[in-house]
Amino acid sequence: MFQNRAEGLALALPAALFAALVFLVPVVLLLSEGFRNADQWTLSAYVDFFSQPLNRTVFLRTLKLSALVTLVAAVIGYAAAYAIVSLPPGAKGRMVGLVVLPLMISPVARTYAWIVILGRTGIINQALQAIGLTDEPIRILFSETAIFIGLLQLFLPLMIISLISALENLPRDVVPAARVLGAGWLSVFWKIILPLTKEGLVIGGTLVFTGSMTAYITPAILGGSKVLMLETLLYQQVTVSNNFVAASVIAFILIVMSFAANILLKRIASARRSGK
Amino acid sequence: MIRRLFTPLTLFLMMLFLIGPFLIIVAASFSAGETLAFPPQGFSFRWIIKVFTIESFRQSFGVSMFLAIGGTLAALILGIPASYAMSRYRLPFAETVRFLVSMPIIVPGIIVGLALLRYFVIPVGMSVTLALFVAHTALILPYAVRVVSASLANLRADIEEAAVILGSSRLGAFFRVVLPNIRGGILSAFILGFVTSFNQVPVSLFLSGPGVRTLPIDMLGYMENVFDPSIAALSSLLAFLSIGIVFAAERFLGFSRYV
Amino acid sequence: MSDQTYLSLENLSLAYGKTTAVKDLNLTIRKGELLALLGPSGCGKTTTMRAIAGLMNPVGGKIVLDGRDITHVPANKREIGLVFQSYALFPHLTVFENVAFGLRMKGVQGNELRQKVEAGLKSVGLLSFAERKATDLSGGQQQRVSLARSMVVQPKLLMLDEPLSNLDARLRLDMRSELQRLQKETGMTMIFVTHDQVEALALADKIVVMRNGAIEQIGTPEDIYNRPATDFVADFVGFENIFKLRDGKLIADGKEFALGAECPNAPGLAWRPGMVTLGEGPFSGTVLGVSFAGNIRGYVLDTPLGPIRAEVDAARPAYTLGEQVAFDLPVASAAPLHRVG
Known part of the structure; x- marks a missing residue:
């Protein structure tokens, strides 16, 4: 009954054509702009882009912040995931629900909260002044620190969830077994937990890293117009400088990162399906 | 001692970091004061009420609702047959089809919005509303396909054959036997698509025109200029709306089975 | 012989894509006969059954049922019943609605529908389960529902795919005698597919042994058991x-x-x-x-x-x-x- 392949193709065609036409074609055209200069294929746009100090700074800042967020998310993620996994089943379910909950809330709302906390009259500054550590409000908002905090809060749940499922698949009793054999907590982590949860870490890490790389809202709200990341730079290039070529270059960088991450995730998934 | 404290302390700090800021926003939205601050100055509903009186919010809320509902429906109309084809037939070019429909999840939204602006809105004169609709539909398509495919995979293909043998037409078998059994998956896909579209910012960044703007974009613009608690109030309202929908879905559909 | 023929397959050839599954198959069945298609997995028996049901289009040959060439008649117009190996009950419907499905498709309604469904459920001893969700029943009960669902529409031919393979040993014996009883009561022409020679020998009037998409031997259970035609059949029935x-x-x-x-x-x-x-x-x-x-x-x-x-x-x-x-x-x-x- 399902042998008619033409029939199957006809059912899939509208979605495929739609995606190709409104998605693939314009995106490819946009990307091609960065490689063309008056009917010639060239890399000059990329040379130009990276020759400007501001662009280099933004590029490196995006990489640096994404890496940092990923690293810190991994450290916190392990502690949190380990704590959650060790809870009794009912409490564990509720806790997982609470970790997932923020993902359902608009990132605008989640990021906006940090203005209240990190602003000049925010909680942090009030506290610092109250205990006399500083007389003047210190500037936290519109800095790399603020972006870092915002991104970490935005993407930490993804890391925690990935690590929870990795930790749950840990063979039973390996940790007590290692403890009985005399391993300290640190060596249990390095020698047992880390190698056995490597996949979860890579999955969570990839999600956090690409999420941070391609974040717009957080740097837009918490970085302001001075501390840019790649997506906010792209937005400025288009709206302020009307420079579509630079936008195309940034778009290409972002897409390459995204695809690389996706291929990595697919590899892991298929390696897992085929039984490692 | 330290070990005994590890679990509760870690969980407390994590929750403080993840949920705390959101609670502050909720508290701030009930402030009686003029500016955004915590602890809030007094208690009132004035900002909650004010949100409903701001004309541009009302307008952009309408746009966002239209996109979230319309875009999700369109994505399902495209996505259900595609998922069906991919799960039931041995499709020629199966990988290409799969790649095409899952691509919008990989390509950052800001690029999609820009590409549509540059190649459809500016040169061809496509309306911003249509461009937004198309972009949101494309964005939701991968989610729709994924969730619907998962519930089709849990449904045996031979019940359709049974229906046909009992005298039903092919199309009739789909509506009588397949659709009722993947209803939960379709509703879950709808909710996931709705929330994703409603909260989406980057795709819509470049796609705004006079009177046509999504709610989150409108909020971003508003907060640059005005520093009062109305954004906090609106954020809380939206958050509770999302959470409410998801909770109801989990309760009645077992949402998390599909996602 | 030919005027007694009820179903005939003439030079039937079937293929999945480029892979040939059945080649030039010729077979006739008389009305009221209980025929077993016997063979190891991959011999083409299930494929043959699916082709008779109309779930798959032959690449060559002809299927004639009750004097009518049904080779190109769509599955929903063939009036053939099929009990799937998985039972294929509709998970969203009750036992009653599962059995009523085919009748509703024929436009049967109201009292007539209720009577026919209840009679069908009664004949498989499941009348008291009518309002249960079909998939809440045990495997053996599900099979009876599936059987009732196929029989209430009074198909010209009833086919069963491995009807006993998913049941445990005791249920298998019950089901075997129940199938025989139903067949004798209704006089329905039946074909069942099995890989188990014991089942085929116990149930069938006539056995078709298949191998590699072709018929190895056709005969009565006694023929097959005592006088295997080929070494393959001999081996299959215990020589x-x-x-x-x-x-x-x-x-x-x-x-x-x-x-x-x-x-x-x-x-x-x-x-x-x-x-x-x-x-x-x-x-x-x-x-x-x-x-x-x-x-x-x-x-x-x-x-x-x-x-x-x-x-x-x-x-x-x-x-x-x-x-x-x-x-x-x-x-x-x-x-x-x-x-x-």
Whole structure:
């Protein structure tokens, strides 16, 4: 009954054509702009882009912040995931629900909260002044620190969830077994937990890293117009400088990162399906 | 001692970091004061009420609702047959089809919005509303396909054959036997698509025109200029709306089975 | 013969893409017959059944049912019932609605519908389950629902895919007699597909043994059991000692062996273990294995003819491992094969 392949193709065609036409074609055209200069294929746009100090700074800042967020998310993620996994089943379910909950809330709302906390009259500054550590409000908002905090809060749940499922698949009793054999907590982590949860870490890490790389809202709200990341730079290039070529270059960088991450995730998934 | 404290302390700090800021926003939205601050100055509903009186919010809320509902429906109309084809037939070019429909999840939204602006809105004169609709539909398509495919995979293909043998037409078998059994998956896909579209910012960044703007974009613009608690109030309202929908879905559909 | 023919497959050929599944199959069934399609998995039996049901289009040949060429009639217009191996009940419907499905498709409504469904459920003993969700029932009950669902529409032909394979041993016996009862009561023409020769022998009026997409032998259960036509069928129904024959001599291991009596003119001979005589005869072998099975004792002998399997009354004194035993392959009881290899 399902042998008619033409029939199957006809059912899939509208979605495929739609995606190709409104998605693939314009995106490819946009990307091609960065490689063309008056009917010639060239890399000059990329040379130009990276020759400007501001662009280099933004590029490196995006990489640096994404890496940092990923690293810190991994450290916190392990502690949190380990704590959650060790809870009794009912409490564990509720806790997982609470970790997932923020993902359902608009990132605008989640990021906006940090203005209240990190602003000049925010909680942090009030506290610092109250205990006399500083007389003047210190500037936290519109800095790399603020972006870092915002991104970490935005993407930490993804890391925690990935690590929870990795930790749950840990063979039973390996940790007590290692403890009985005399391993300290640190060596249990390095020698047992880390190698056995490597996949979860890579999955969570990839999600956090690409999420941070391609974040717009957080740097837009918490970085302001001075501390840019790649997506906010792209937005400025288009709206302020009307420079579509630079936008195309940034778009290409972002897409390459995204695809690389996706291929990595697919590899892991298929390696897992085929039984490692 | 330290070990005994590890679990509760870690969980407390994590929750403080993840949920705390959101609670502050909720508290701030009930402030009686003029500016955004915590602890809030007094208690009132004035900002909650004010949100409903701001004309541009009302307008952009309408746009966002239209996109979230319309875009999700369109994505399902495209996505259900595609998922069906991919799960039931041995499709020629199966990988290409799969790649095409899952691509919008990989390509950052800001690029999609820009590409549509540059190649459809500016040169061809496509309306911003249509461009937004198309972009949101494309964005939701991968989610729709994924969730619907998962519930089709849990449904045996031979019940359709049974229906046909009992005298039903092919199309009739789909509506009588397949659709009722993947209803939960379709509703879950709808909710996931709705929330994703409603909260989406980057795709819509470049796609705004006079009177046509999504709610989150409108909020971003508003907060640059005005520093009062109305954004906090609106954020809380939206958050509770999302959470409410998801909770109801989990309760009645077992949402998390599909996602 | 031809005016009695109810269903006929003429030169039926079936394929999945470029892979041929069934080639030039010819088969006729009379009205009221219970036919078994028997063979190992991949022999084309299920594919043949799906083609008869209209779930798959033949690449060649013809299907004629009750005088009408149905080769190109769509599945929903064929009036053929099919009980799937998985039962394929509709998970969102009650038992009642599952059984009513086909009747509703025919436009049956109201009281008539209720009566027919209830009669159908009653005949499989599930009337009290009518309002349950179909998938909440046990495997055996689900199968009865599936059976009732297929039978209430009174199809011209009812087919069952491995009807007993998903049931446990006791249920299997119940279901077997129930199927026979239903068939006798309704006089319905039935085809069932199975890989289990015991089932086929017990249930069917006629058995079609298939192998590699072609028919190996058609016959009554007695024919198949006692007079297998080929070494494949012989092996399938339990002839464990099968030999080629040339010029009246057995061929084994490339050597010729003369038998005690004159051989029939056939390309091969086969013996069940129970047909082998132990303790006397022209051959001898060493006991390799002994297994006790209640009233009989089974032996494996290592002989110049290769391994020989024999079974004798367990009351006789047992041979021990390593013992030399004389044996005979009596020509009189052997089944002559028409084709070997």
